[in-house]
Amino acid sequence: MSIAVYPGSFDPITNGHLDIIKRASKIFSKVIVAILINRDKKGFFSIEERKELIEEAIKGLDNVEVVSFNGLLVDFMKEKEARIIIKGLRNSTDFEYEHQMALMNKKLNENVETLHMSTNPEYSYISSSAIRQIVSFGGEIKEFVPANVEMAIKNKVKINLN
Numbered sequence: 001m002s003i004a005v006y007p008g009s010f011d012p013i014t015n016g017h018l019d020i021i022k023r024a025s026k027i028f029s030k031v032i033v034a035i036l037i038n039r040d041k042k043g044f045f046s047i048e049e050r051k052e053l054i055e056e057a058i059k060g061l062d063n064v065e066v067v068s069f070n071g072l073l074v075d076f077m078k079e080k081e082a083r084i085i086i087k088g089l090r091n092s093t094d095f096e097y098e099h100q101m102a103l104m105n106k107k108l109n110e111n112v113e114t115l116h117m118s119t120n121p122e123y124s125y126i127s128s129s130a131i132r133q134i135v136s137f138g139g140e141i142k143e144f145v146p147a148n149v150e151m152a153i154k155n156k157v158k159i160n161l162n
Contacts, residue, residue, distance in 0.1 A: 001029045002027075003080060003082040003083070004027075004030070004082060005031075005076070005080065005085055006024060006032070006086040007034040007035075007036055007076075007087075008035070009036055009038065009041075009043065009128065010033070010035055010128065011044050011045055011128050012044065012053065012131060012132075012149045012153060013050070013128075014123070014131060014145050014149075015143075016090070016119050016123030016124075018057055018146060019119065019120050019123055020088040020119065021033060025061050025063050028063070028084065030065065031063060031064045031086070032066075032067060032080055033058070033065070034067055035047055035051060035066070035068040035069070037070040038070075044132055045156070051067075053148060056148045074109040074112055084112075084113055085115065086114075086115050088117050088118075089119060090119045090124045098114070102116075126144050130144075131144055131145060131153075135153055
């Protein structure tokens with residue numbers, strides 16, 4: 001069984017993330033979407049909310065599982081008996097950072113490989129931080145995120161404004 005892990009904060013998950021998940025699910029027998037718990041950052045969505053939003057967005061992808069983790073990614077990989085890390089690349093800046101991380105992960109565990117997947121060009125400018133910024137100024141995000149995520153963001157912003 002080939003198990004791959006797609007790690008990230010997914011705060012929020014975007015259509016670009018979904019594109020990578022769907023494509024990876026066609027390559028690997030199992031894909032684990034691993035939400036990194038970063039205690040130093042207060043997220044827009046809680047870890048539990050992110051997990052629910054991702055699970056709703058990937059309905060129908062039976063070989064994809066969503067979990068959260070903290071600590072080193074290579075330790076999580078070992079625990080899940082996975083050897084492949086999936087990383088989406090939008091541009092050369094992403095490549096520089098992800099290449100460095102891939103080398104570090106390889107040094108920490110020589111059995112782990114990183115697969116860099118180029119994003120679909122139609123999603124190459126989308127990032128979770130851009131989505132959060134657009135929302136903060138009242139902009140429209142419909143074309144950038146799944147419908148359930150758009151609704152959740154609008155509801156959260158409405159609650160915070162009241």
